[in-house]
Amino acid sequence: MMNTDAVVHSLVHTNTVECVRNDYKGLPSTLCQGCGHNSIASQIITACYELNISPEKIVKFSGIGCSSKSPTYFLSRSFGFNGLHGRMPSLALGALFADHTLHGLGISGDGDTASIGMGQFKHLVRRNIPMVYIVENNGVYGLTKGQFAPTAEKGLRLKRQGVNAFQPVDICMEALASNATFVARSFAGDPKQVKELLKAALSHNGIAVLDIISPCVTFHNHENSMHSYMGGKALEAPLHEVTYVPSREEIVIDCFEEGETRDVILHDGSMVRLKKLEKDYDPTDRHRAFQMLDESEKKKLLITGLLYIEPYRPSLFDLYVLPETPLNRLTEERLRPPKESIGRLNQMML
Amino acid sequence: MELANPVQIKDTSPPKNGAVINDFCITFSTINGSGSATANTTLLRAIFKMGVPVSGKNILPSNIQGLPTWYTLRVSKDGYLGRLEKDDIVVSMNPITFSKEQEYIVPGGVLLYSDEIKLHIRREDIHVYPMPVNNILNTVGIPAKLRDYTANMVYVGILAELLGIKMKNVVQALEFHFKGKESAIKPNLDVINLAAKWAQDNLKKSDPYFIRSMDANVNCIISDGNTAAGLGAIYGGVQFVGWYPITPATSLAETMHEYVPILRKDQKEEGKETCVMIQAEDEIAAIGMAIGAGWGGLRAMTATSGPGLSLMAEYLGLAYYTETPVVVWDVQRVGPSTGLPTRTAQGDITFANFIGHGDTQYILLFPGSVKECFEFGWRAFDLAERMQTPVIVLSDLDLGMNQWISEPFEYPDQPMDRGKVLWEDDLEKILEKTGEKWGRYLDIDGDGIPYRTLPGNQNPRSAYFSRGTGHDEYGAYREDPEVWERTLSRLKLKFETAKKFTPKPILREMARAKIGILSVGSTDFSIQEARDQLAEQGIATNHMRIRAIPFDDEIRKFIEAHDIVFVVEINRDGQLKQLLTIQFPEQATKLKMVARIDGLPLSANWIEEQISAKEASK
Structure with missing residues (x-):
């Protein structure tokens, strides 16, 4: 959380794109008091403000569910499209081609992504489109008042359906398996980490999947579940301490001993500095990431941090030779073949 | 030898x-x-x-x-x-x-x-x-x-x-x-x-x-309808194609893959691509991508057939209500279900018309020749962007996949119509004109068509939030009964306006004809031959080929002007006749169904027999 001085500062201090923090705000939230999604919304606002991204340079997307309602609670000056249940990825992909200079920000939930939307999610990831894809993961269907989500832990008891008999879907594992180039897990109760990971994700040139455990205080706040605040806090095991360092900033951080930190330089020249906690963790080792997720599942730990990153794989946009001018600003003379071409075309049809 | x-x-x-x-x-x-x-x-x-x-x-x-x-x-x-x-x-x-x-x-x-x-x-x-x-x-x-x-x-x-x-x-x-x-x-x-x-x-x-030489094919070309449609779209300035393979629509997208690199090199930035094509993971993603692109301001389309169109239903409803332009080519084949995937039909007419839950409406286009496939290829984008709504073009396997002699493709005779789009300065001007009143869904001109802004617009007042949930003129979430009703009424008005832009029906008349024939699409060839055969028997007919829904008022006048009107189509239930009956109930008793579905194009003989038999039994 920001301290009072920081709050006051952000109200009056304009960033490099002439915006104060309030320029990134949305409408008041209609989600439950204490919902993890509200905390994530707040970190999105701060991250975008601090990253100096003009709100007009961001486009929001969402599917259906509590999570997908939240894009109205931040970035009112950004365009947004609240699409269909599980089908946000295709919508976002098409829309982002309209202007490749925009930052795509997708908000989904665990049901929206890992149940109805699993196919579109995995194909979006596979295509490596540059956008941030946040899963606000609470392990429950909130908007329909408490049914099992695909990420619900085995053995979870719900009021009407009884006990969940199935293994949960691990969204980070699915993203990794689909060759995601940025996979992170965080916890809405750890706002600093959420913010730093968000900044890194927004600077990544490719798909950035952020699986954020975001407690549902109304339908799924059992203290023994890692989807609750208490459970999450108790079980959270950060892989490292994440600090995002913008490209313009001279890197002056306290001296670490050798092997204490790992720096990952991102596509735009900014950097993620990962400070070692208990064990060293190499986030560029995909095999290790799988292993880590597997271990954490067995140990019932909520592993958080940057699980995997591959900063330089070509993005979907790199596979097309797009003009500098955004496609949606091209005018007729650049879109319609010249008149003299029709004669040649007809000749080809003889 | x-x-x-x-x-x-x-x-x-x-x-x-x-x-x-x-x-x-x-x-x-x-x-x-x-x-x-x-x-x-x-x-x-x-x-x-x-x-x-x-x-x-x-x-x-x-x-x-x-x-x-x-x-x-x-x-x-x-x-x-x-x-x-x-x-x-x-x-x-x-x-x-x-x-x-x-x-x-x-x-x-x-x-x-x-x-x-x-x-x-x-x-x-x-x-x-x-x-x-x-x-x-x-x-x-x-x-x-x-x-x-x-x-x-x-x-x-x-x-x-x-x-x-x-x-x-x-x-x-x-x-x-x-x-x-x-x-x-x-x-x-x-x-x-x-x-x-x-x-x-x-x-x-x-x-x-x-076979003896003639000179009947002077200036003619040979093409299939899918090639023509894909090329037409390219001349329409298509910028985004999301598609998924399905017979008989696959060749439409594949034609575009072949010709986009030839015909759509950027005139300004050398070597750059002005049209993006993506083979999606399924038809839901294909339409989702196209609708996303359409919302973003690109001329966007997909091509599919019946089973794919079924999957697109939910997204098309969203596009209707969020007023997002997109073009869908449905190259019809025999259904229901997998049906006869390599056989022709006009069986998606009612489905395409009613697709989506709640009250929806679409602009439907019916190309009747290869040349018209080309024309509707580009025209569909003008309509979709002008009306800010999905346009579904109903072709069929016979037209789409078979080779036809055709008049040559004609270069578009109108500049592109990008519709009511506001960029940064346009928005300032309209705010000034209206006294600071602009909303994404506000009907400023009284024609039911609002003004839209596009992502990337840097004017701080340009952004809005698109949603399938109830919204007011300013795009804000609303559940108020009067707001919902007002929006749906305006959408209806918008489709009245659409009639000014849709292609008019084509009328072919004979002297003293009392019998009318109505049809859409590829049946035209056999119908003209059947009319000649009927004329030889002394049965004169007038024919109107409908080219768009919403139905033009000329169609009502045509039915009124005839004693009996045969509706010729390739399906079991007379789907075009059903829609005409709904639209013109007071004329409905005049409509007679001449419909058949056996997987083959209708032959002139069959049409002629049906009409002459029904005439004889009067």
Whole structure:
């Protein structure tokens, strides 16, 4: 959380794109008091403000569910499209081609992504489109008042359906398996980490999947579940301490001993500095990431941090030779073949 | 030339009724995947090059290799291009269907068959020519791996000789097919030449059929509707295509993959691409991508068929309500379910019209020719962007996948209509004009069409949040009853406005006609032929080909002006008639259904019989 001085500062201090923090705000939230999604919304606002991204340079997307309602609670000056249940990825992909200079920000939930939307999610990831894809993961269907989500832990008891008999879907594992180039897990109760990971994700040139455990205080706040605040806090095991360092900033951080930190330089020249906690963790080792997720599942730990990153794989946009001018600003003379071409075309049809 | 086993030609009597010139039908019976398409289209194109009207239709199984497949060529001096329900000449390369095919040949017709087929020929009233396919291939020395693909060239050579198709035109056709590639042309041409020579030396022509040069095809082209549609879209400035393979729509997208790099090089930034094409993971993603792109301000489309359109239902409803432009080509095939994937139909009319839950409406376009596929290819984007709504273009397999003689494609006669889009300065101007009142869904002009802004617009007041949930004129979430009703009423008004922009119906009249015919799409060819046949019986008809929904007021006037109106279409339930009945209830008793679905294009004879029988029973 920001301290009072920081709050006051952000109200009056304009960033490099002439915006104060309030320029990134949305409408008041209609989600439950204490919902993890509200905390994530707040970190999105701060991250975008601090990253100096003009709100007009961001486009929001969402599917259906509590999570997908939240894009109205931040970035009112950004365009947004609240699409269909599980089908946000295709919508976002098409829309982002309209202007490749925009930052795509997708908000989904665990049901929206890992149940109805699993196919579109995995194909979006596979295509490596540059956008941030946040899963606000609470392990429950909130908007329909408490049914099992695909990420619900085995053995979870719900009021009407009884006990969940199935293994949960691990969204980070699915993203990794689909060759995601940025996979992170965080916890809405750890706002600093959420913010730093968000900044890194927004600077990544490719798909950035952020699986954020975001407690549902109304339908799924059992203290023994890692989807609750208490459970999450108790079980959270950060892989490292994440600090995002913008490209313009001279890197002056306290001296670490050798092997204490790992720096990952991102596509735009900014950097993620990962400070070692208990064990060293190499986030560029995909095999290790799988292993880590597997271990954490067995140990019932909520592993958080940057699980995997591959900063330089070509993005979907790199596979097309797009003009500098955004496609949606091209005018007729650049879109319609010249008149003299029709004669040649007809000749080809003889 | 010496052949190992010279065949015995049965000597049949010479033509009794004189020669039949440029007015007959040839059916080719081959095995799917045997390369017969090359042989068949070579003949089609050679006849076309002789200036003779000709049309070709594939009758395929849903199979890549091994099952029987047919192709019919209709040669018509009168220019009729519809399906004919008779076989004058049958070329049989397939023993499995050999016996059955004999039954369909008209008395005095022709059976050409591969002499590998050792089956009994029951008919005695036809001209029979066995073809020494293997002997010819052996003589040419075709390598084993190419044998199957060149075997069908034997009948090309024999038919050329038998019917009088000029070899120079056959060569032109081959050059076209193989894009001038000598190594591909030569082995095929060798077989054709040898087969023709064999026919010259060994066949004694007894049948009456001849092809003689005409000049009916001056300035005409040959194309299929899918190619035309894809090219039309390219001339319409398409910027985004999300698609998923499905017969019979696949070739529409694949044509675009082929031609976009040629025709759509950026004029300003050299080497850059102005159209993005993505093969999606399924049809839901294909339409989702296209709708996202349309919302972003790109001219966006997808191409599909019935099963794909079914999957797109939810997204199309969203696009209707969020007022997002997108173009969907539905190349119809036989349904329900997987149905007959390689057979033609007009069975998606009601589905496309009503697609989505709640109250929805779409602009539907019905191209009736290859040329119109091209035209609607570009026009659909103008309509979608002007009206800010999905446009569904209903083509069909017959139009889309078969080769048609057509007038040449015409360059768009209007500049692109991008509709009401506000960029940074436009927004300032409209705010000034309206006294600071602009909302994404606010009807400023009273025509039901609001002004839209696009992502990337840097004006801080330009952004809005699109949603399928209830929203007011400013895009804000609202559940108020009056807001919901107001929005739906405005959308209805918007579709009234659409009539000013949609293509008008085409009217063809005869003197003193009391009978009307209404239709959409590809049935037009057979309908015109049927009308000529009816006229010969003294039954004059007027015909109106509807080209768009919402229905034009001219259609109501047309029904009013006739005693009876036949609605001709390719489906079981008379879907076009159903929609007309809903739209014009007071005229509905005049409408008579002439509908059929058997997987084949309607023939002129069938239409003529239906109408004359219904006329006689009055």
